[in-house]
Amino acid sequence: MKRIGILTGGGDCPGLNAVIRGVVKGAIIGRGWEVVGIEDGFDGLLDQKKMRGLTLDDVRGILPRGGTILGTTNRGNPFSSAVERNGRIETVDLSARVLANIKKRCIDAIVVIGGEGSLKIALELMNHGIPIVGVPKTIDNDLLETDVTFGYNTALETATDALDKLHSTAESHHRVMVMEVMGRYAGWIALESGIAGGADVILIPEIPFDLQRICDAIEQRRRRGSRFSIVVAAEGAFPRGGGRRVKAGPDARHAVERLGGIGEFVAKEVGELLDMDTRVTVLGHLQRGGSPSTFDRCLGSRFGIKAVELLEDGNFGQMACLKGREIRSVPIERAIRKLKLVNASGEMVTCAEELGIALGR
Ligand code: F6P
Numbered sequence: 063m064k065r066i067g068i069l070t071g072g073g074d075c076p077g078l079n080a081v082i083r084g085v086v087k088g089a090i091i092g093r094g095w096e097v098v099g100i101e102d103g104f105d106g107l108l109d110q111k112k113m114r115g116l117t118l119d120d121v122r123g124i125l126p127r128g129g130t131i132l133g134t135t136n137r138g139n140p141f142s143s144a145v146e147r148n149g150r151i152e153t154v155d156l157s158a159r160v161l162a163n164i165k166k167r168c169i170d171a172i173v174v175i176g177g178e179g180s181l182k183i184a185l186e187l188m189n190h191g192i193p194i195v196g197v198p199k200t201i202d203n204d205l206l207e208t209d210v211t212f213g214y215n216t217a218l219e220t221a222t223d224a225l226d227k228l229h230s231t232a233e234s235h236h237r238v239m240v241m242e243v244m245g246r247y248a249g250w251i252a253l254e255s256g257i258a259g260g261a262d263v264i265l266i267p268e269i270p271f272d273l274q275r276i277c278d279a280i281e282q283r284r285r286r287g288s289r290f291s292i293v294v295a296a297e298g299a300f301p302r303g304g305g306r307r308v309k310a311g312p313d314a315r316h317a318v319e320r321l322g323g324i325g326e327f328v329a330k331e332v333g334e335l336l337d338m339d340t341r342v343t344v345l346g347h348l349q350r351g352g353s354p355s356t357f358d359r360c361l362g363s364r365f366g367i368k369a370v371e372l373l374e375d376g377n378f379g380q381m382a383c384l385k386g387r388e389i390r391s392v393p394i395e396r397a398i399r400k401l402k403l404v405n406a407s408g409e410m411v412t413c414a415e416e417l418g419i420a421l422g423r
Contacts, residue, residue, distance in 0.1 A: 063093075063373055067164070067172040068116070069100035069107070070130040071138075071180030075201045075213030076354035077362035078130035081175050083121040084366020090118055093374065098169055099131075103176075104183055105138040107160040113167055125363075126353045136179070137317055141186050157190055164192060171378065173369045175199050177211070179317065181381065181398050188379050188394075195372040196381035196394045197365045201349055204248040207397040208383035212365060215357040217244070217349040218255050221294075224345055225259025228292060236289035238280060238332055238340040242325030244349050245296045246318075249404045251349065252296035253414065262291040263420045265328065267298035267306075268404045269411070271422025276328070277335050279420030295328055297321040364389045 068085050070078050082099070089095040099116040106112035124131055137144075140156045164172075171193035174184035177200035188194040198205045201217035221243050232239040245251040249266025256264035263279055265271050280291045298321055300306045307323035325342045333340035354362065361384065368382035368389045380391040404411065415421060 063095055063170050065096040065098060065168055065170055066370075066373060067098045067100050067113070067167075067169040068132070069103055069172065069174060070132050070134045070199070071103035071174060071176035071183065072134065072136045072199070073177070073201075073350060074129050074134050075199055075350050076128045076216035076352060077212035077358035078132075078134075078175060078199065079121075079124040079127050080354060080359045080362030081197050081199070081212065081366040081369075082116075082131060083124055084363040085173050085369055086116050086118065086121045086366075088367045088370035093370070098167060100172070102133040103135045103138055103180065104140050104160075105135055106132075107140060107163055108138075108143075108156055110163050110167065113163070125359055128350075128352045128354065139183050139317065141183065157186075160187070161190060161192070171195070171373050173197065173373070177202070178205055178398050178401065181205075181394050185379070185394050185398070193373070193376075193378040194394070195369045195378060195391075196397070197369050198381055198383060198397065201251065202245045202248050203250040204246060204401045204403065205397055206399065206402045207381070207392040209386065210361070210384055212358045212361045213350075213354070214250065215361075216352065216355045217251055218258070219355050220349050220352065221251055221255035221345060222258040224343065224348075225255060225261060225292060225294065228343060229260065232290040232292055235339065238291045238293060238329070238336070238338050240293040240295055240325045240329040240332075240340060240342045242295050242297055242322070242342065242344045244345070245298060246321065247298045247401055247403065249296040249299070252294045252299070253404055253410055256294040256419065257410070257414055257417065259294070260292070261294045261419060263293040263422065264414060265293065265295040265299035265324070265422050266404055267296055267300065268406045269421050269423050270300055270302040270304075272302050273328075273331050273335065273422075275420060275422045276332055280332065280336060280338070293328060293332070295325045297324060299324050 100106035101112040203214040329340040
C-alpha cells in the first residue's frame, strides 16, 4: 500500500471530517502512505481535477467541523450516471473512466465513507478490481451490522434539543406541536429523540398510524389537565392504509425519492379533529449540520483508524463497525442486504409505550 484514496458519498453528516482526519493521520503517521482526497463523492472519480493530495496540514483543525472537507453528492453513480443527450436524460456506465483515473493516479485502494447507497457503489467498484474498505455513515442509523453509524448521535442531540425548545412554547400557547424529523424509511431518530425529549406521540414508518389513536392520546392528556402535546413524526411515517409523503423523485435528478410532508398532514388532521391549534416544525437539514458530538468525533476517529488497519491487512470489501464498545469489521455485503429498521415489538418501542407515549396504533 503506497497511496490510498478517500471519498465521502451520499448525504453529509456530522463526523465525516473526523473520519477523514483519522484516515489521513493513520495512513501518514507510522505508515508513510500518501492520501488522495476525492472530491464530491463518486463524481470525483470521473475527473482527475477533483483528486488532490491530503497532508496532515489539510486535516488540522477539522475535527469539530460539520460537513465534509471533500464535498459530497447523493446523486452520482458512475455505473449508471444520468447524462443529458439531445435534451433527453440517459443513463450511461462511466466505470471505464473511473478505473482509468484510479490507475493514472496510482491509487492502490479507496476508503469509501457512506451509507447504504454509497456502499453498494463501493462494492461494484470492488467487483471491478478496486480494493475498497467502507466506513458506515448516516444520520438515519439504518445500516445493518453496526450498532450505530456515526452522525446519528449528533442528529439525535439536535432533535432532542429542538423538542426541549418546542415544549415551552407549546405549553404557553396550549398547542399541539408536530415536529417532523429525518430518517428515511427508519424511525430511529424519531423514536430515540421522542423518548429523550418527552414526546407524547411518536410516529415511525415501522408502525403505520391511526389518526384516531393520536387524537385519543392528545384528548386524554387534555382531560388530565395538559393542554398541549408534542408529536414527533418521522418523515417516512404514514397512516394505516395510506402512503408515504414524497416530495420528489426518484428520477434522473434524484437517485432516491425525497420524503417530506407527513408533519403538515398530521398537524392539519389532528387540528381539525380536535379543534385545537396546531403548528409544524420540519427540522430538516439542521439534523445533518453543525459540530459533531463528542461521541461522533470519537467514533469517526476510531472508524478512520480501523479503515487504515483493514487496508494494511488486505481486508478488502470490509466495513468498519461498532459492536458493543468494540470497533470491528464485517463484509460490506452483509451490511447492505437490507435496511436496519426499528423492531415494532422490540424493547425501545415497548419502553416508549410503557412511558405512556402513543405510537398511533
Ligand atoms: O439519508 C440522510 C438523509 O438526511 C435522510 O434522512 C433524508 O431523507 C435525506 O437524506 C435528505 O436528502 P437531501 O439532502 O437530498 O434532501
